[in-house]
Amino acid sequence: MSSRARPADCPPPSRPVAPLASAERDAVVALCRALADPTRLEIFRLIAAQPAPLCVCDIVAHFDRQQPTVSHHLRVLREAGLVRATRRGVWMYYAADPEGLGRLARLPALVQEDAVAVG
């Protein structure tokens, strides 16, 4: 804490802190982390923009990354709940997870929560 005299017009926080529940916070962090890499962000956008599930080999073809790297990103997206995978023979098809899209849509509200809208 401070020991100097503080300006009168800048009081300490009036609003009590309302930290997120640890589960919610971890979900937000995981979601943000999943989208915090340029390659992974574009992979997810490619998948989310498709009307039908997308084959891994087509995803790989769109990026200047090796197949194991793309596979790694797909795993991260899957574990973050943003995409789902289904097998069709040898091929794996990835599609956006509706639940993940929902969490993404609610992300700003969850982060701001009771923040005041300024300006």
Place this chain on the structure above:
Amino acid sequence: MSSRARPADCPPPSRPVAPLASAERDAVVALCRALADPTRLEIFRLIAAQPAPLCVCDIVAHFDRQQPTVSHHLRVLREAGLVRATRRGVWMYYAADPEGLGRLARLPALVQEDAVAVG
């Protein structure tokens, strides 16, 4: 690419990729990265929940982190455009940046862009 015969009901992507402009993509990545750490997320939520700018010493008091660590997180939030800092004598007061809040609010739309809303 694949050399095997592919199932007929899972065609290659019909929708052309619409990658984000590199500036937009970097902004999204920076924003997500800024919120991808639990401590930093809570610091931002604390700041964004206040009706008035918040003194650094009050922020430090709310977390189990050393002052330089909090200062580091504040810098990251500042460089991501999420918070703004103003001096009042010796004290620095941090407040949510309205522009950053706007970008946060538009984040889901920017990520999904032309994605189809499913289920």
Place this chain on the structure above:
DNA sequence: CCAATATATTGACGCTGATCGATACGTATG
């Protein structure tokens, strides 16, 4: 001008993560 205090910066350390080559796994085909 000096001492005290609030905040920022620096340097170091440990850990995580992005990437790739090599390899394993699983499935279809002949």
Place this chain on the structure above:
DNA sequence: CATACGTATCGATCAGCGTCAATATATTGG
């Protein structure tokens, strides 16, 4: 069953990040 092929996993490497102690910078008070 053997071979080929699509995808996942493993191991290694290198960069980046969160954290802290130490130090620097800036501002106020005496």
